[in-house]
Amino acid sequence: xxxxxxxxxxxxxxxxxxxxxxxxxxxxxxxxxxxxxxxxxxxxxxxxxxxxxxxxxxxxxxxxxxxxxxxxxxxxxxxxxxxxxxxxxxxxxxxxxxxxxxxxxxxxxxxxxxxxxxxxxxxxx
Amino acid sequence: xxxxxxxxxxxxxxxxxxxxxxxxxxxxxxxxxxxxxxxxxxxxxxxxxxxxxxxxxxxxxxxxxxxxxxxxxxxxxxxxxxxxxxxxxxxxxxxxxxxxxxxxxxx
Numbered sequence: 001x002x003x004x005x006x007x008x009x010x011x012x013x014x015x016x017x018x019x020x021x022x023x024x025x026x027x028x029x030x031x032x033x034x035x036x037x038x039x040x041x042x043x044x045x046x047x048x049x050x051x052x053x054x055x056x057x058x059x060x061x062x063x064x065x066x067x068x069x070x071x072x073x074x075x076x077x078x079x080x081x082x083x084x085x086x087x088x089x090x091x092x093x094x095x096x097x098x099x100x101x102x103x104x105x106x107x108x109x110x111x112x113x114x115x116x117x118x119x120x121x122x123x124x125x
Numbered sequence: 126x127x128x129x130x131x132x133x134x135x136x137x138x139x140x141x142x143x144x145x146x147x148x149x150x151x152x153x154x155x156x157x158x159x160x161x162x163x164x165x166x167x168x169x170x171x172x173x174x175x176x177x178x179x180x181x182x183x184x185x186x187x188x189x190x191x192x193x194x195x196x197x198x199x200x201x202x203x204x205x206x207x208x209x210x211x212x213x214x215x216x217x218x219x220x221x222x223x224x225x226x227x228x229x230x231x232x
Contacts, residue, residue, distance in 0.1 A: 007208050035221075037169075044226040045161075045169065045212050050219070095168065104175040110216050111159040113180070115168035 002026040002114045004096050009119030012086055020119060021097030030054070030074040033099040035112060036081050038092035038121075046092075050099065051079060064090075086123045093118040099103040127151050127215050131224035137232040142203045146227045147202075148196045148213035156192045157217035163226075164209045173198065203229075 022034060031098040036048040049060045050072040058070055069082040079096060100113030128151035138144050148158065156176035162171040171180045173189040176196055186201040200207055208231050213224040 026200075037223075044210075045163070045214075045223045047220045047222065061220060097169075102174055102178070104178045107175070109157060109175040109178075111171045111174040111180075111214070112169070112221075114170050115170070117168050122196070 002098065004098060004114055004116035006094060006096050006116040006119035009121045010093060011122045013125050014087060014123055016086050016123070017082070017084045018121060020083065020094055020096075020121070022078045022079040022081075022116060024079070024096075024098070027098070029077040033067070033110075034072065034079040034109065035097045035099055036070065036079075037095045037097055037112070037115075038090075039095070039118075040092040048094070049081065055083065078121070083121070086121075088123050091121060091123045092100075093120050126220060127154060127217065127222055129213055129215055129224040131211075131213055131227050131228060134225065135228040135230065137230050138203055139232045140203050140205055142225050144200045144203055145150035146198045146211055146213075146229075148198070148224050150193075150194045150196075150215055150217075153193045154215045157215055158189070158191065158196045159214045159216055159221075160187075160189055160198045161212045161214065161223075162207075162209045163212060169212070172211075174228065205231075 003025045005023045028064045030053045033052045035050040051070045067085045072079045097112035098114040130149045158176040160173040161169045177189045210226045210228045
């Protein structure tokens with residue numbers, strides 16, 4: 001069974017740092033891109049960052065570029081999100097999600113096919 | 126980045142109703158469009174990928190259509206467990222931007 005479990009969320013002051021973890025099981029971890037997606041209170045889903053299976057391809061949303069760093073340890077089936085210089089607007093539930101590839105009518109597609117339950121981050125003084 | 130716009134933002138409906146949610150992309154994305162269901166406190170769940178392909182295990186009352194810039198998610202007969210927020214997401218290029226969501230509430 002595919003499982004993704006986030007941890008590390010907490011209350012932190014503005015300007016502070018936090019490291020989120022996403023522990024995966026039930027699939028060949030290093031074959032999949034993993035994403036971080038967040039949902040601020042009363043808002044919709046916002047894609048934050050992604051890392052390919054080999055860590056070769058890494059992307060960030062403009063809103064977090066230069067402050068957040070994504071990484072992974074394939075030996076430990078884990079992905080991490082190091083969050084620095086945190087702001088009030090980073091307050092959200094953070095989800096990790098697997099990017100699954102599918103074929104349909106001879107073409108390849110991807111979607112976020114498995115998600116964790118999320119870990120809450122609150123940035124407040 | 127490609128912008129995704131959903132309508133309506135919220136919708137009230139009754140059990141048994143047929144419901145349609147619309148998603149529009151700021152540029153053509155072919156059929157690289159996913160739909161998700163999200164219930165408060167739970168992990169989001171993918172319903173449809175490639176605009177119209179039903180993810181394994183998703184009930185057949187859910188269907189998707191469209192291509193280019195305009196897409197729809199249809200629930201043919203609402204069930205109590207369908208009341209949730211629905212999001213579209215383009216997978217045409219990175220980043221995979223989401224629509225702002227459509228909250229489906231019980232009338």
